[in-house]
Amino acid sequence: MKYPIAALLLAMSASFSVFAESLDLKNNAPAQYTVKTGDTLWDISNLYLKTPWEWRQLWQWNPQVSNPDKIYPGDVLVLKYDQQGRPILMLDKGIKKLSPSGRVVVQKNTAIPTLPLAMIEPFLEYEQALDKDALQKSPMVLGASHNVKMTTLGHTLYVKGNLIRAANYGIYRQGEPYIDPVSGSTLAYETRLVGSGRVTRSGDLSQGIPSSVEVEMIKQEIKSGDVLLPISQGQSYTVQFNMARPEKISEGTIIASTNKLREFGTTAVVVLNLGSQSQLKEGHILDIKKQSPTVIEGDSGPRYVEDANGLEKFIKDVRELFGKENTENSVVWTMPKEKVGELMVFKVYDDISYAMVIKSIRPIRVGDTVSAD
Numbered sequence: 005m006k007y008p009i010a011a012l013l014l015a016m017s018a019s020f021s022v023f024a025e026s027l028d029l030k031n032n033a034p035a036q037y038t039v040k041t042g043d044t045l046w047d048i049s050n051l052y053l054k055t056p057w058e059w060r061q062l063w064q065w066n067p068q069v070s071n072p073d074k075i076y077p078g079d080v081l082v083l084k085y086d087q088q089g090r091p092i093l094m095l096d097k098g099i100k101k102l103s104p105s106g107r108v109v110v111q112k113n114t115a116i117p118t119l120p121l122a123m124i125e126p127f128l129e130y131e132q133a134l135d136k137d138a139l140q141k142s143p144m145v146l147g148a149s150h151n152v153k154m155t156t157l158g159h160t161l162y163v164k165g166n167l168i169r170a171a172n173y174g175i176y177r178q179g180e181p182y183i184d185p186v187s188g189s190t191l192a193y194e195t196r197l198v199g200s201g202r203v204t205r206s207g208d209l210s211q212g213i214p215s216s217v218e219v220e221m222i223k224q225e226i227k228s229g230d231v232l233l234p235i236s237q238g239q240s241y242t243v244q245f246n247m248a249r250p251e252k253i254s255e256g257t258i259i260a261s262t263n264k265l266r267e268f269g270t271t272a273v274v275v276l277n278l279g280s281q282s283q284l285k286e287g288h289i290l291d292i293k294k295q296s297p298t299v300i301e302g303d304s305g306p307r308y309v310e311d312a313n314g315l316e317k318f319i320k321d322v323r324e325l326f327g328k329e330n331t332e333n334s335v336v337w338t339m340p341k342e343k344v345g346e347l348m349v350f351k352v353y354d355d356i357s358y359a360m361v362i363k364s365i366r367p368i369r370v371g372d373t374v375s376a377d
Contacts, residue, residue, distance in 0.1 A: 027061055028054040029091050036096070039079040045118040045244065046348070046362055048075070052083070052093065057247040057289040062093045074115035074244055117243035118287070119360050123271055124350050127262075127358050128243070130174055132195040132233060133275070139178055139193060142231035143167060146214055155226040159219050160204070163232055167203045167215035173232040175199040177224070182356055184277045185257050185371070191277060191355040194260070198224040200235060245287035245350060254282050255375045258292070258368070259356070267367035271360060274347065276374060279355045288349045290359070290374040294366065296339035306337070344368060 033052045049056035075081075080096040117124075134142075143165025148155050155161070167173065179194030199222040207215035219226065256278035261268050268274075278284045298309045345364040349357050361368060 027058055027091060030054055033083060033091075035083050037081045039075055039077050039081065039116060041077040041116075043077070043116050044120055045075065045116060046247070048081070048116075049247070052091075057249055059247055062091060076115055115244055118245040118247065119243075119348060119350060119362070120271060121243055123273065124243070124358075124360060126197075127273060127351055130197045130235075131358075132176060132197075133182065133192040133353055133356055133358075134178075134195050135192050136190070139195070139231060142176075142233060143173075143215070145175065145226065145228050145230045145232070147228055148226075155199075155219055155222070157219055157222060161201060161217040161219060161226065162214040163207065163217055164209070165215055165232065166207050166209055167217065167232070168234075169203050169206045171203050172220075172235045173201055173203065173217060174235045175201060175219075175226055175230050175232055177227070177230050180260070182259055182275055182277070184355075185259065186277075191259075192353065195231075196224075198222070198230060199226050201232075242286075245348070247287050247289055247348065248285075250283065250285070250288045250290075250376045253284060253288075253290075253376045254278065255373055256282070256290075258370050258372050258374065261370055262358075267369055269345075269361060269364035269367060271362075272368070273358060273360050274368075274370075276349070276357045276359055277355070278374070279353045279357050281354050284349055284352055284357055286350055286352055288376075289362075290347055290349070290376060291343050292345040292347055292361070292364075292368055293341040293373045293375060294344045294368075295341050295373070298339065299337040301335040301337060341373060344372065347374065 030052060037048065037051065039048065045059065046056060049059040052062060053059065082094050082096040084092050084094055086092055143163050146162045146164050148162065149160035161175075175198050176195045177198050179196050181190045182192045182194065183189070184191050199219055201217040201219045201221075203215055204218050205216035207213050217232070256276050258274045259277045260275040262273040262275070265272075276284075276290075299306050300309060344366040345361055345368055347359040347361050349359045351358040359374075
């Protein structure tokens with residue numbers, strides 16, 4: 005079916021009007037802001053919008069910005085409004101920053117990251133999450149040139165594997181398993197970087213000859229059984245993400261925190277039991293929700309489970325076992341989940357992903373759920 009050009013333009017205009025009007029601009033959004041070294045795209049988005057993940061909408065129809073995910077230190081952002089009163093954020097290229105010592109010259113070669121680089125770079129560059137099969141197939145440390153407990157710089161590792169001469173490898177140790185709380189299955193294993201090295205001699209497993217690797221960096225003691233994974237010198241990885249709310253995604257769970265703390269908040273890096281197989285992508289923004297405490301309404305009135313007596317708790321357990329909602333003398337109230345924060349996904353595997361907490365209303369814990377709404 006063909007549509008008249010005028011009708012298409014009218015539809016586009018109406019679509020954009022709804023698109024822009026959905027923006028929830030903050031009352032104290034600055035009229036002008038100069039991007040500084042150390043800023044993140046999330047920080048700046050949060051200055052202007054109550055829903056920072058809608059950052060791209062603020063740049064819509066702005067011919068000055070070809071990529072709204074790349075803003076540089078020294079850029080001057082100016083908030084303006086079109087004839088319909090819709091907010092538009094623009095670059096003011098006419099402003100020259102001056103200081104008593106002269107004009108400040110900014111090298112515009114490194115765009116600001118979406119998230120704090122110092123917090124996510126180790127996970128983007130080195131940290132891994134591998135399944136059991138991948139770990140078993142990886143080259144393995146057999147021993148070292150010195151029979152000592154602590155392998156140090158300059159020592160040679162002997163590795164079971166045909167490694168590439170002069171190539172650089174990260175040395176990793178299998179950590180705790182990432183367990184899916186629903187199925188109970190192991191999704192992957194935490195794989196911690198303990199050091200790195202360079203291959204000085206290729207091995208030949210068919211002849212029983214191990215590869216030799218000179219240790220060049222140590223974070224922890226290197227042990228027999230540790231595995232090696234290749235490191236690409238000067239490897240590139242993105243630190244700018246297209247922030248977006250996923251249209252539809254299954255509810256997931258925070259299954260681990262990398263800081264190992266009981267409770268954590270903003271900037272904490274967590275592991276989710278959702279990955280690419282759940283249509284999760286880098287840049288996705290999810291809500292963090294906490295289950296409100298269950299209340300038992302019994303003869304003594306409503307009480308939280310932890311305050312209930314033994315009989316009431318027994319009734320609750322029986323109800324859950326047989327799937328019964330209530331009994332004659334007791335009603336169990338399962339309360340809703342409430343939003344306690346937000347996170348952004350920045351590294352995705354098949355079944356798990358890494359994310360950073362970007363907003364916390366209350367302390368967050370392993371076991372809290374995540375969802376798109």
